[in-house]
Amino acid sequence: MSSHMEHALIVACILGFAAMEFVTRRYQATVRGRATANDAWLEVLMFISLVAVTQPIALLGSNALCKWLIPAQQNAWADLPWWAMTGLLLIGDDLTQYLWHRASHTPLLWPLHRAHHSASYMSVRITYRNNFFYYLMMPGLWIGGVAVYLGFGPVYAAYLVVKLSVIVGAHCAWPWDAPLYRIRALRPLMWVIERTISTPATHWAHHALTNADGIGHYKGNFGNLLFFWDVLFGTAHITRKYPAKIGLQDDVLFGAEPWTAQMFYPLVQSKREHSALRPGGAAVTEMEVDRTASAKQEAA
Template identity: 70%
Template sequence: MNPLLQNTLILCLILGFAGMEFATRRYQTTVRASRNDTWLEGLMFVSLLAVAQPTALLGSNALCAWLLPEQRNALADWPWWAMVGVLLLADDMTQYWWHRLSHTPLLWPLHRAHHSARYMSIRVTYRNNFFYYLLMPGLWLSGVLLYLGFGAVYLVYVVVKIAVILGAHCAWRWDEVLYRQPVLRPLAWVLERTISTPATHWAHHAMSNRDGVGHYKGNFGNLLFVWDMLFGSAHITRRYPPEVGLVDDKLFGDEHWAAQMFYPLVRSRRIHSALRPGGKPYDDDAEQELA
């Protein structure tokens, strides 16, 4: 696969999922995005493509050329399945742990923007802090693997991963039909334990865990949900949370897009905020105390 074909397929995926969001009227009836949301999502998408991803991939390539000049394409003769296995470990499993660590107080400010949306849609997929992607280990390790000769397989891998991630965030809940049709439930059982699905990933975006559906302290997988199964963070209900977003935004108002995107360079003006020194995120317990 060449880069032009890869980009064409990715564009088709974006348009396809967007089309299903509109065709099913899920976008019109559930997405209530503000101008603040649009600025954050638009600028993050552009910065990821134009700055963070090229910096990580080209930067790691340059480091390899400097430190390992004789190893360029050293692994190019590996079979495709071996390359996929290494990519799943070096990119997807490390992203699982990066994501999981980003739900700790230290790194939460770099990830909270992804959870501040009060809706689910493909437009949320790359909504994050700028430094969240710039520091993501999987991107830098992918650059190393590209240097070692994983290029063609990596292009296909990225298309598959983006398809799963877009599908997991999409306002159109494609997995619902699998749960409704008895003949498809065995397939659903396998899929929901293998890849991220709307039901499992929406639970991760839930505002509350109290109803037994939400699970914002788990379901961290991006491409593979297998990591959640292996590392004890999985929660499968085949249901969708009634409300997504963050309790602190509900209580104190939305953070400005600039603070969400560029913290710690830009800091929140809100009294109660994780995007300012000494601030902390709020959760269900905090909401209960302040109610």
């Protein structure tokens, strides 16, 4: 696959899902009115920085390291069959991203991933909404650069198109899987699909504001391309339902963090009293939210 075709397919994928958000009026109903200028700055600048800065650094940096450390191995694996390359990419890129994503829900790395969950809506626009250093440190990007050096180029390009299609579709405001669940003849197929790749139902649950409804599951459903990793490692939660609310409890209580702190922490830090984006800060738990709500009711 040529680089021009790869880029064209990626753009077509993003525009296609974005168009479905508008055609089905999901964008108008669930995003417009919730998204603010603060959200827009974060999402636009993160996408630009990922494409123009982070990915080139990872790909060119890994290529330079390979030329220095293993110069004789350039294109050494180019004769591997495509299915072998795909299997290696699923482990080297997608499995490591699952593990990186899962680690990013621990207190140490949460500040680098928090921005992705601070949106109060699901949409293609939040797909790459994250902290700048979250992607710069992501192992899969650097491993991808090594794979290209070893000769995976065409297969890696096709793999990225497929992976992006699944990830954008999982974040899309239009839940493409919902009508398919209602077709009785497709139930066996959907049973397999929802345990293989990320779908809106499983990934929206990961972005849920709360777990109290039995649908939300923000401590699991970490898969990007393959949801199978969640099934394999016991972090899967499948309900075929969609959470009523998306976002973070502490933003509901204390207001949104500025995009500068979300994107550039720890270089830029929050001034909010209760914040994970400041030294010694921490995310607000659901139990703390319940206590705060109860205290407000008693005071009223």
